[in-house]
Amino acid sequence: MGKNKLKKFAEMETFHNVFQCGAREMVEGSPVVAMRGKWHEEYFHNDNPIVLELGCGRGEYTVGLAARYPDKNYIGIDIKGARMWAGAKQAELAGMKNVAFLRTNIEMLTHFFAPNEVAEIWITFPDPQMKKATKRMTSTYFMQRYAQLLHPNGLIHLKTDSPFLYTYTQAMVKENKYPLLVDTDDLYLDRISDIGNRISDIGNREADIDEARALQTHYEHQWLDRGLTIKYLRWELSHAENLVEPDIEIEKDSYRSYGRNYVSSTNN
Numbered sequence: 457m458g459k460n461k462l463k464k465f466a467e468m469e470t471f472h473n474v475f476q477c478g479a480r481e482m483v484e485g486s487p488v489v490a491m492r493g494k495w496h497e498e499y500f501h502n503d504n505p506i507v508l509e510l511g512c513g514r515g516e517y518t519v520g521l522a523a524r525y526p527d528k529n530y531i532g533i534d535i536k537g538a539r540m541w542a543g544a545k546q547a548e549l550a551g552m553k554n555v556a557f558l559r560t561n562i563e564m565l566t567h568f569f570a571p572n573e574v575a576e577i578w579i580t581f582p583d584p585q586m587k588k589a590t591k592r593m594t595s596t597y598f599m600q601r602y603a604q605l606l607h608p609n610g611l612i613h614l615k616t617d618s619p620f621l622y623t624y625t626q627a628m629v630k631e632n633k634y635p636l637l638v639d640t641d642d643l644y645l646d647r648i649s650d651i652g653n654r655i656s657d658i659g660n661r662e663a664d665i666d667e668a669r670a671l672q673t674h675y676e677h678q679w680l681d682r683g684l685t686i687k688y689l690r691w692e693l694s695h696a697e698n699l700v701e702p703d704i705e706i707e708k709d710s711y712r713s714y715g716r717n718y719v720s721s722t723n724n
Contacts, residue, residue: 572606
């Protein structure tokens with residue numbers, strides 16, 4: 457491990473807004489486990505809704521949303537601590553009280569959050585995991601886990617550049633009859649009326665996508681610069697019983713998700 461990473465890890469140990477529990481065998485003895493069910497009382501000191509960003513990377517989206525919506529509490533979650541350091545330090549220096557970061561594996565969320573403790577989950581530009589459904593962060597495997605944290609009818613947001621993941625998630629939502637609130641395959645169309653035909657008729661349509669359009673991350677700018685459209689879905693996680701994986705053939709993306717380098721579709 458490089459000296460710079462070690463320095464960042466050491467500095468994160470001093471941040472009051474960072475909780476770390478990366479190894480599965482550390483869970484039971486980790487102080488952050490004691491936060492389960494007590495995030496409002498012990499950390500945020502308010503009753504505002506808790507919103508998770510899963511796979512938060514450098515934390516810029518978590519921090520940006522927290523700055524824009526001070527009436528919500530945001531927790532960025534990722535296993536990559538060296539990247540998380542950037543957002544954690546920004547929030548620490550700014551004295552932001554509605555931001556926290558949790559360094560852990562997504563599969564371990566139920567160790568850190570009690571039932572009904574979370575109001576919303578954001579999933580921003582995850583690896584679409586085209587080869588294995590159970591690794592996809594919008595699969596029924598994860599829906600069952602999210603349901604153990606979320607309020608009844610809690611919200612899930614997906615922002616992605618991946619046509620594969622967008623199509624898969626649409627099918628998963630439809631197959632399991634989740635209430636679909638927003639669905640657009642091009643979030644940044646110039647005219648909101650163009651999107652109107654593809655989003656739900658719930659509330660004000662401009663407001664329906666304002667939160668999703670409010671911020672663009674560094675990587676999001678890269679996808680847009682490459683001519684990729686940004687897709688956005690929002691649905692209610694209304695149940696987690698008898699979930700069914702969609703049985704459909706989906707064309708794979710013509711570029712690598714993890715490296716985001718264009719490759720020939722014949723190489724996939």
